Amino acid sequence: MPIRFSSCSFGYRRRQRVIENLDCELPPGRTVFLGPNGAGKSTVLGLASSALSPRTGQVVYEGLSSTGRDVGAYRRRIAWMPQQLARVPGLTARDQVAYAGWLKGMSKSDAWHQSLRALRQVELGDRAEDKIDQLSGGQQRRVGVAQALVHGAEVLLLDEPTAGMDPRQRQVFLDVLGNLSSFVHVVLATHDTADLDTVYDNVLVLLDGKLVFSGSVEGFLAHAEAGAVPGRRADSAYHLLTERSHACVS
Numbered sequence: 001m002p003i004r005f006s007s008c009s010f011g012y013r014r015r016q017r018v019i020e021n022l023d024c025e026l027p028p029g030r031t032v033f034l035g036p037n038g039a040g041k042s043t044v045l046g047l048a049s050s051a052l053s054p055r056t057g058q059v060v061y062e063g064l065s066s067t068g069r070d071v072g073a074y075r076r077r078i079a080w081m082p083q084q085l086a087r088v089p090g091l092t093a094r095d096q097v098a099y100a101g102w103l104k105g106m107s108k109s110d111a112w113h114q115s116l117r118a119l120r121q122v123e124l125g126d127r128a129e130d131k132i133d134q135l136s137g138g139q140q141r142r143v144g145v146a147q148a149l150v151h152g153a154e155v156l157l158l159d160e161p162t163a164g165m166d167p168r169q170r171q172v173f174l175d176v177l178g179n180l181s182s183f184v185h186v187v188l189a190t191h192d193t194a195d196l197d198t199v200y201d202n203v204l205v206l207l208d209g210k211l212v213f214s215g216s217v218e219g220f221l222a223h224a225e226a227g228a229v230p231g232r233r234a235d236s237a238y239h240l241l242t243e244r245s246h247a248c249v250s
């Protein structure tokens with residue numbers, strides 16, 4: 001599936017360069033996207049979703065460019081859940097999910113029908129008729145995942161979906177990920193390295209807008225300190241990779 005970045009640069013303001021000449025692929029399967037605050041993860045996901053347009057270079061998914069005349073077809077195949085969910089107060093959870101489907105080009109009746117399926121997928125079928133602002137923060141994030149799932153996209157880009165979830169909600173969410181069809185590819189930005197080896201296939205690590213690691217979970221964990229206990233290997237690998245790369249950059 002890969003979403004391919006070719007010589008991509010992007011900044012939010014003139015002269016700002018958050019991403020510079022990025023050449024990389026977001027791989028197929030389940031990918032966890034790590035990096036410190038401000039590394040540029042949300043920016044990369046925004047570019048991959050086509051919500052942001054690169055200043056130079058291009059982002060391509062299966063021959064479709066994220067900008068220009070391909071953008072509609074590109075967006076139908078890729079779903080994005082940003083960190084800040086756009087909630088419409090007064091709408092029910094189901095209205096909100098159906099609306100997201102309609103925005104992606106589904107007919108009203110199809111979006112309405114599929115919205116309940118998507119809410120059931122995130123275990124919120126019984127809350128479908130509740131107003132969105134009556135749900136907890138973690139439940140609202142699961143509604144956001146349902147919005148990403150409603151139109152049957154091939155790629156889900158999820159930006160810190162488990163932020164603010166309690167351990168039970170987080171487990172529900174991880175089960176949802178585990179139950180997705182193998183035809184759905186996921187790239188998930190997070191600071192959470194727990195259960196990395198049981199949930200994901202691939203790891204990306206971004207630092208100052210540059211990828212300092214892209215590979216399998218096993219390849220990533222091989223960077224851990226020799227003595228790291230099993231539950232700490234992911235943390236150890238992350239810290240060693242980012243510290244080493246910082247030393248190279250500075």
Ligand SMILES: Nc1ncnc2c1ncn2[C@@H]1O[C@H](COP(=O)(O)OP(=O)(O)OP(=O)(O)O)[C@@H](O)[C@H]1O
Pocket residue numbers: 012013018035036037038039040041042043044
């Ligand atoms: N709307 C914006 N306007 C100006 N600068 C921005 C904007 N959004 C992000 N930035 C800057 O771009 C850089 C990358 O931010 P980004 O949100 O992509 O990082 P991140 O890795 O997702 O961080 P976090 O883990 O904190 O969510 C940061 O320096 C940030 O200050």
